[in-house]
Amino acid sequence: MKILSLLFLTLFLGKGCSNEAKQDIASATIEYVANTRGFYQKIIIEKQMVTITEDRTGKEKVEPTKISDADWKELIDLFQEISLDEIKDLKSPTEKRFYDGAAIANLKITYQGTTYTAASFDHGFPPFEIKRLVNKINSFSKQQDED
Template sequence: MKVLSLLFLTIFLGKGCNSAQAQEISNAVIEYEANTRGFYQKITVKNQMVTVSKDRDGNDKPTPTKISDADWKELVDCFEIMGLDSLSKLKAPSEKRFHDGAAIANLKITFKDKTYETTSFDHGFPPKEIKKFVNKINSFVKKE
């Protein structure tokens, strides 16, 4: 009986930790912005909702869309292993943005009243440390 109780308690506490971690990212505001002279896109993720704006002046009213539970779990997993303090020190793997070969992209995360921001990098070519996270965020944009 003690073994069964211990096993149940372990499973129960383990599930509690995962929901606490998911709660952590739901308090974060994630903004991914990419732009060139003729292109603008801003993806905002907050509390399992995503909005996409394609108007740099902010005149459009993007409709929030709910992120599926599977996609949200994958985003949470990426968020948990990402070092927020090191975001500003990441090096871009390419420099196409310097000659209009790619849009200029930035990732900004506001978490626990602190803002973490990357230096600019090429849209579509994020630093390898955040590649999976950025690609997941970009997957929420519907192709037109």
């Protein structure tokens, strides 16, 4: 009986630790902003909804759109791959934003009451560590343009 209890306790504790290690995107808000003098785009992802606006003033009323289950699953996987504590230290692979060659992009993730902000980078050229996540975020804007 003691062996059975010990085995059960070991499995229970081991499973509890592995679940805590994964970041839950359902409790996160992701905000991606790209702008330059003649361009502005803001994408907010929260609770399987995406809101996209090109209104710099914030006066435009924009309705959120539901993210498909397949896209949401992919977004969950990509979100779990990144280290939130390290995004502030990521370096941009290009510097086109310094001479108006690209819009300035900013990524901000609010997760469990803490806001994690990446250093500015070129829109379309994110740091390697967050590239797949940023490209997925931008794909929602492309999908909206096609509709």
